[in-house]
Amino acid sequence: MTNLLVMKFGGTSMGSAERIKVAAQICREQKERRPVVAVVSAMSQVTDLLLNTLRHAEAGDEAGIETNLERLSQRHLETCDALLSGDLHDTTTSGIRELVADFRRIAHGMLMLGERPPRSVDEAVAIGERLSALLISAYLQSTGVPAQDVNGSDVIVTDAVFGNATPMMDETRKKADQILRPLLERGVIPVVTGFNGATIDGRATTLGRGGSDYSASILAAVLNASELWIWTDVDGIMSADPRLVPDARVLDTVTYSEAAELAYNGAKVLHPRTLAPLIERQIPVWSKNSFHLEHPGTRIVSKMEAPPGPRAVTSMTNVALISMEPASSAVSSSRLMSRALEALADANAEVLAFTSSSYRQSFCFLVRKEELGAAMKSLESDLALELTHGYLKPIEVDENVGLLAIVGEGMRGTPGLAGRIFSAISQKDVNIIAIAQGSSELTISVVVHRDGLERAIQAVHRECR
Numbered sequence: 001m002t003n004l005l006v007m008k009f010g011g012t013s014m015g016s017a018e019r020i021k022v023a024a025q026i027c028r029e030q031k032e033r034r035p036v037v038a039v040v041s042a043m044s045q046v047t048d049l050l051l052n053t054l055r056h057a058e059a060g061d062e063a064g065i066e067t068n069l070e071r072l073s074q075r076h077l078e079t080c081d082a083l084l085s086g087d088l089h090d091t092t093t094s095g096i097r098e099l100v101a102d103f104r105r106i107a108h109g110m111l112m113l114g115e116r117p118p119r120s121v122d123e124a125v126a127i128g129e130r131l132s133a134l135l136i137s138a139y140l141q142s143t144g145v146p147a148q149d150v151n152g153s154d155v156i157v158t159d160a161v162f163g164n165a166t167p168m169m170d171e172t173r174k175k176a177d178q179i180l181r182p183l184l185e186r187g188v189i190p191v192v193t194g195f196n197g198a199t200i201d202g203r204a205t206t207l208g209r210g211g212s213d214y215s216a217s218i219l220a221a222v223l224n225a226s227e228l229w230i231w232t233d234v235d236g237i238m239s240a241d242p243r244l245v246p247d248a249r250v251l252d253t254v255t256y257s258e259a260a261e262l263a264y265n266g267a268k269v270l271h272p273r274t275l276a277p278l279i280e281r282q283i284p285v286w287s288k289n290s291f292h293l294e295h296p297g298t299r300i301v302s303k304m305e306a307p308p309g310p311r312a313v314t315s316m317t318n319v320a321l322i323s324m325e326p327a328s329s330a331v332s333s334s335r336l337m338s339r340a341l342e343a344l345a346d347a348n349a350e351v352l353a354f355t356s357s358s359y360r361q362s363f364c365f366l367v368r369k370e371e372l373g374a375a376m377k378s379l380e381s382d383l384a385l386e387l388t389h390g391y392l393k394p395i396e397v398d399e400n401v402g403l404l405a406i407v408g409e410g411m412r413g414t415p416g417l418a419g420r421i422f423s424a425i426s427q428k429d430v431n432i433i434a435i436a437q438g439s440s441e442l443t444i445s446v447v448v449h450r451d452g453l454e455r456a457i458q459a460v461h462r463e464c465r
């Protein structure tokens, strides 16, 4: 099948009856030209509501569960009333009630246990996507467009890392051929739930928060789609966050590497792992705004003629810097570094940036604040001997920092660029705490004091083109 288009609709693009109508209209228009697979997120804020309900369950708060479930049913039933009538309305209404009942059953299990087992969380939380897939597929049918909701856990096969699973592409391809291809051949739009999958033996998993983008790219890859369109509520990938930089602009084309670097460094527009499955077949991606249809969006491609210098800047604020220094030169700092990195890996803490100085043998790494507690616990226990015997100075933590990442294909081999970036930052009286540049030379990461972050971003953005 040539020409297949995979389209993913995010939570805001599915956020109300009115938005679902727009999404359905987009599907209908594209379907007139080529086969379409739709991948949908839960309606906006529904995943948060579901996760919050499960926390109430764990805490033994039955009333809290019921209040949330009332909101959940009401939102979907009202949307159903606004979209549908007659038989389709009635079957969809009972479908919604059944899914909410499934969720209630799992939440009550957790209430009894006083616990939230990760695999049950994954099973429960995917119900947000199942509800939205049900609504839009019924609405498409009501407008004469053949559509079928499909549970992502029947198609996407993953490992067993609940909450952050990784797809098994060959197994997923087989399932997609069995389940999605026959629908496409009959001219039906499969509406697949984003975010969820299942292990080979059928245990429910999810791909991490914001994972519907990733679901869509996995399906685009295994079905060998000609394009992937990701519908959101922003005009595309921007040169900076427009709330911080008023003259930030939409980039018309970026490469997979640029988009991935931006996503990993805090840009919210794409789930960081989205692009990886597409690289092999070089499937182009469009990031588009379903609230702004006349805007073309950003095209993400494998290669482009890049202008010299940086193209975009992004930032992260919920980060902390951990610094370590051997107490004497008799201690091998390489060994300390390797022990420290191992301790971080054991704690499942991702190192966002790492730098070291050879003279003082000190080194530091940046981690997410939410992973700081576990990271410190693991470091302090793995390095307890070194700390008590005075081989290692006390570990220092600075939570008052921010990370700034400057990204661009054209940064490779552009001499003098780092100097320009650093002087732009220091002219704003912002102190640079640490600097890291990966060997790809695509990104320079700079750690600064939190209160200088916005000024640094604005200064660096002036260097972007």
Ligand code: ASP
Pocket (backbone or CB within 6 Å): 010, 011, 041, 042, 047, 048, 128, 194, 195, 208, 209, 210, 211, 212, 213
């Ligand atoms: N609904 C899920 C979340 O909020 C997945 C997604 O929207 O991409 O994380």
Ligand code: MG
Pocket (backbone or CB within 6 Å): 010, 011, 210, 213, 271
């Ligand atoms: Mg998203």
